[in-house]
Amino acid sequence: MPTLLSIPAELRNHIYSYLFSPFNNREPVEDGSYAYDFSQSLALLRVNRQIYLESRKVFHQLNTFVKISTPWQQAKYHVALDGQVDILDDTFRAARFQMHSLSIDINAIYPSHETPEDPQPMFSFIILTETGDLERFCLSWFYSSVTMPYLNPHLVLNLGLRDPYISTSPFQIAGEPHLSKQKQLQLLQPFGQIKNLREFHINGNIAVFPSIRKALKAEMEIPLDPPEKCLEKGTALKDLGNEALMAGKYNEAIKFYNKAFHAIHIIIDARTRKVYGDPFFDKVILTPGPFKDQHAGQARILLRVRLVANTVLAYLKLHDYDMALLTGMRTIRLMRASIGVDEDNGALDSAMEALSGFIGSGEMGKIYFRTAMAYKALNRRMEAQKLLSVASVYLPNDKTVKNELVAATAQRA
Secondary structure (H helix, E strand, C coil): CCCHHHCCHHHHHHHHHHHHCHHHCEEECCCCCEEECCHHHHHHHHCCHHHHHHHHHHHHHHCCEEEEEECCCCHHHHHHHCCCCCCCECCHHHHHCCCEEEEEEEEECCCHHHCCCCCCCCEEEEEECCCCHHHHHHHHHHHHHHHCCCCHHHEEEEEEECCHHHHCCCCCCCCCCCCCHHHHHHHHHHHHHCCCCCEEEEEECCCCCHHHHHHHHHHHHCCCCCHHHHHHHHHHHHHHHHHHHHCCCHHHHHHHHHHHHHHCCEEEECCEEEECCCHHHCCECCCCCCCCCCEHHHHHHHHHHHHHHHHHHHHHHCCCHHHHHHHHHHHHHHHHHHCCCCCCCCCCCHHHHCCCCCCCHHHHHHHHHHHHHHHHHCCCHHHHHHHHHHHHHHCCCCHHHHHHHHHHHHHHC
16 A cells, blocks of 8 residues: 555645645634634644655745734734734744744834833734735735824834744754745735834844845835825726726726725725725825815715715616615715714605715715615615605705606605
8 A cells, every 4th residue: 555655756745735735724714714723734744754854845835924023912903803814823822933934023112201111021923924914914004004194103123034944943954044035025025015114124044135125125115105196096097987887897997996995095895895094184285286275085085985976886787786785885874874873774854864065965966876776676665765865865956866766755655
């Protein structure tokens, strides 16, 4: 009977690759995240020395671990919930973990009168690179800094590169600690979007390729686009979406609208929406351009409601009434909550629900109307009539809205 060592080395490597792939060592959790457990696969390392040496090399090729340490215990919850970063381990074992290729130490420099008397303990957690979690971690940090502009100027970031294959082996391995240029790029490039740090250092037992260090430094020094540039990009993408919509390319239009949201720091991911950077847009634009002398936050709100209205229309054209409802009602619930009205049922008096003087009243009317049309298509006439009543307040001269409201009222009579 053949044994593992009796088959060709190439086939053994295929077996190792299957067993050690991070995607084969995780299970989905109810909240959409993943829980990792390599314990069964790693049992292979205990068979004998030859299999240990062969399979361990494959394991490190497929799994690049990152160890993150901060003095804030709640940081792991923030990156897991808001950043959608899967954490492999956040227990006491994480502090002793030695199989990582990158260490990320984040600390803060406080004003002298706020400096803690005793050294702060560091809390560590472990993530993987191959699953996209390092990129999501850096993206989460980026949006935190956009939402809290005062954050990064107080932070010190130390990155440490290391070679766990050599440094943690119980057996003598020839050669110096090494990480390939491609691996270094994979580990360091995501930090280019982290701006305005108090201090930034790269250390560890691996020499960073000069070209990577130079490119990373240059990327980190590129300032964020100011609010007016974000609004201009978002508007241009909206216009491209409108062109696609008029041409009957509805899916393409939705992609452009989502990119426009992204340009103004609103992330649309399938059925979820996350809004970042409200303080970033809280300013009057003084530079020449289409938004000069406008409040960036108000201009952003107007662009948002236009994008929502057009996205709902695109879903209606696709007969995707579920997504039309989700997109429209998400904004309607937000508007209702802002005036203290029941988010699901709205106000008893439609005139009370319609925000008089709202800068995007016409677009809000379209959102109410188009969402009502999605309800109508699903034969949910009561919900449709409620929204049509509000739409008629926002759009008092729109004959289509009037006719639909009359028809909906008659059908319920």
